[in-house]
Every structure is written in structure tokens, then in C-alpha cells.
Amino acid sequence: MITPSSNGFAGLGIAPSLLDAIHRLRYTEPTPVQLRSIPIGIEGKDLIAIAQTGTGKTLAFGIPMLQRLAQIKGRGLILLPTRELAVQVEESLHAIGKSLGLRTALLIGGASMVTQRNALQRKPHVVIATPGRMLDHMEQRTLTLSDVRILVLDEADRMLDMGFAPQIKRILAAVPRQRQTMLFSATMPKGILEIAHRHMALPIHVEIAPSGTTIEKVIQEVFFVQKESKSHLLEVLLKQYPGPILVFTRTKYTASKLARHVHTMGHAAADIHSNRTLAQRRDALEGFKSGKYRVLVATDIAARGIHVTGIEVVINFDLPSQPEDYVHRIGRTGRAGSEGLAISFATFDQRSDVRNIERLLRKTLPVRQLPANLPAPRMSSPRGVHSDSSNPQNQNAAYNRYGRKGRESWNRRSGRRRY
Numbered sequence: 001m002i003t004p005s006s007n008g009f010a011g012l013g014i015a016p017s018l019l020d021a022i023h024r025l026r027y028t029e030p031t032p033v034q035l036r037s038i039p040i041g042i043e044g045k046d047l048i049a050i051a052q053t054g055t056g057k058t059l060a061f062g063i064p065m066l067q068r069l070a071q072i073k074g075r076g077l078i079l080l081p082t083r084e085l086a087v088q089v090e091e092s093l094h095a096i097g098k099s100l101g102l103r104t105a106l107l108i109g110g111a112s113m114v115t116q117r118n119a120l121q122r123k124p125h126v127v128i129a130t131p132g133r134m135l136d137h138m139e140q141r142t143l144t145l146s147d148v149r150i151l152v153l154d155e156a157d158r159m160l161d162m163g164f165a166p167q168i169k170r171i172l173a174a175v176p177r178q179r180q181t182m183l184f185s186a187t188m189p190k191g192i193l194e195i196a197h198r199h200m201a202l203p204i205h206v207e208i209a210p211s212g213t214t215i216e217k218v219i220q221e222v223f224f225v226q227k228e229s230k231s232h233l234l235e236v237l238l239k240q241y242p243g244p245i246l247v248f249t250r251t252k253y254t255a256s257k258l259a260r261h262v263h264t265m266g267h268a269a270a271d272i273h274s275n276r277t278l279a280q281r282r283d284a285l286e287g288f289k290s291g292k293y294r295v296l297v298a299t300d301i302a303a304r305g306i307h308v309t310g311i312e313v314v315i316n317f318d319l320p321s322q323p324e325d326y327v328h329r330i331g332r333t334g335r336a337g338s339e340g341l342a343i344s345f346a347t348f349d350q351r352s353d354v355r356n357i358e359r360l361l362r363k364t365l366p367v368r369q370l371p372a373n374l375p376a377p378r379m380s381s382p383r384g385v386h387s388d389s390s391n392p393q394n395q396n397a398a399y400n401r402y403g404r405k406g407r408e409s410w411n412r413r414s415g416r417r418r419y
Helices: 008-012 016-024 032-042 057-069 083-100 113-121 131-139 156-161 165-174 190-199 227-240 252-264 278-290 323-330 348-361 392-401 403-414
Strands: 047-050 075-079 104-107 126-129 148-153 180-185 204-207 218-224 245-248 269-272 295-298 313-316 340-346
Touching: 008 016, 008 032, 016 057, 016 083, 032 047, 032 057, 032 180, 032 204, 047 057, 057 075, 057 083, 057 126, 057 148, 057 180, 083 104, 083 126, 083 278, 104 113, 104 131, 113 131, 126 131, 131 165, 156 165, 156 180, 156 190, 156 323, 165 190, 180 190, 218 348, 227 245, 227 252, 227 313, 227 340, 252 269, 252 295, 269 278, 278 295, 313 323, 323 340, 323 348, 340 348
Parallel strands: 047 180, 047 204, 075 126, 075 148, 104 126, 148 180, 218 340, 245 295, 245 313, 269 295, 313 340
Antiparallel strands: none
């Protein structure tokens, strides 16, 4: 097995033609996931890599795939959860493989089936697809998977979260058993373990960050705020942080409404969610990348395709319904070794949701005090308590003062349940 050296990409066993392409794109040093995954992939071994978004996963599987496809007969297949992510992966592969004559087919919903059939007829080296559209083509018999020699499941945990398990099982049943499989995921839920057990051959595990944890360079904070004061707090933060900001909501309706409201605040904003057409989603994403839109408001499903460098702040306007989604959300900042900031809004009846996130992270989220001009969250004062701490603003500060121990002590003194 090739042992990663300190010679950058040149020490990973990469073919000279691919090294030239990498250098032309001005990649100098491999990221940790690339350093550990590329040699394994080049040797044709099955791989499970646990790594957060923004860590360079596309090259971690793309380089081995392109190198091996130049040596063996067959095709590569990459499955991804969202259209936006599939588009970005295709762009990255073309950047590396253009000089090698790489042909790809992009199979995603919202795009023309006729155009996709034409791309398949050109015998692409790599097919990049979302599970639903892949099944559409399988059912219409516009492609065969019998020649797939390398399979990649990217953001596998998210595909399972989105309900794609039945489609993935059908696709796995259709590809040859004699193949290489590389699976990339931010977390390691039970469903991933089942896929590995049933469909992979002695996979080598690479874990860049502990499963279920988030990027260390992201500063995380939470505000306890009244629901009706969230928009006001967001306006304050948009003035405080002048860079590009990604805002998350739970619902499509809230995303659209909030984007319009942010626009009335004087900030260029766009929203991205599953109700938007592919053209609208591309405009929102490309506009956010180029600076046309300073604020992008997104739902969890749509956000899986957002891989944009330079996002300084992520704001959870609504807490996610699942703690794992929190990890995926805040992974949009703090990329490529730079620091990022993740701010969450929570009402006091969401204390249990905050605690579930803390359990997943194995750390306490610092609580920030609200700006002076915002009404504090409503909390009933314990009977007989008349000290300054009965003021909700000071209650927020008490939650923050001594971390988890201070919060638990405050909960006991105020007669409230632990959150």
C-alpha cells in the first residue's frame, strides 16, 4: 500500500497527467481526507471516509476514479443527494479530467431527459446522478449499470436522511458485485454500517473528524429569543457581520418569506429550496458565489449542494429538526482551515433541542446575551424570587456565565427542568 508522504500530491501515487492538472488548478497541498483517501482509492480498495463538508472530498474520490478508469475497462458512477451537489461535482471532475478527454453524464431531476439520454449515448466515462433520476433512467432502460467498476456514494448519510434508501438498494443490486466502492459521509449512522456490511468488500475506514462532531474551527453560539423577535435579531446581526451569510430555515415557506424580508432590510438576498426550479436554484447559488446576493436563505435539503468558500457566518434562524442536520448546516462555514461562526436562534421551549445538539457535539454551546433593544425571551419567574436574576435578560446571561454547570444550577434554582 502507498504510504502518504510529505511531498504533497506528488507523494500519493498520482499519475503524472493528473498531477499536471492538479498543479494547473493551483492545488498545492492535499487536505487530510485527500492525503489518507487517495492512496487507498488508487489501489482499488473499498473505502469508508468520515469527513465533514468542505474538506476536499470530491478530489479524494475523483482523482482515484479518473486514474483507475484510465487503467481498466468500465465506467464510474457517483451518487449524490441533491442536484446542486451533483452539478458541482461534475464541474470539479471536468476541471481535473478535461485535458484527458473525460466524458461525463449528469443525471438530475429538473433537467431534460432527452439531453441526458444523448449524454448517455456518448458513452461517458463517469455518470453523476441523484438516486431518483438514476432510477428513472434504469426503468426506461436508457443506461445499463453492468459496466460500472467504480461506485461512489457521496454524502451517504444525507441520502439516507432524505429517504433514498430504497433507491440506493435498487441501484446497488444492479451494479456488478466485482467493483470498487468508496463511501463518504459526515456521520456514521446505522444505515451506513448496513450498506458497508452488505455491499462493500473489507472497506478501509478513514475518519478525519470524530463521527457526529463538527468542524473545530467553527465558533458556535446560541441566542435564546422570542419567536417574534427573530427577524429583528437577524437584522442586527446582518449589520454586525458585513460578509456573506447563509441563513437556514425549517420550511420552504419561511425561506421565501425571510428572503423577501431581508431584501427590505437593504441586503441582496435569494432563497433556495425544493420548490424552486433548477434554473432558479442555480441563479441563487451562482449569485451567492459571485457576490450578487449577500444573503442566501436555504432549507436543509437544498443546502446539501452549497459548497461555497468564504461564507463567514451561518445563522440557524430555525433550529433543525434533527441534531445531525445542525452538523451539516454549520459545515458550510469554517472551510479550508479558515475560521467560521455559527449562530443559532432558539426559543426557551426549544431547550431540549439545544441539549440534543450538545449531546451530539459532546460540548456546550455558549449562550450570547441579546442586544439591549430586543425583548428578552418570556420565562416565568419562580415564586418568591425577587432578585435581579428574575429579569429575562439576566436569565440569558446566567445561562451563559458558567457553561453547562451554570445552566444546570440555574435550572435547579429556578425550578425548571434541565434542557
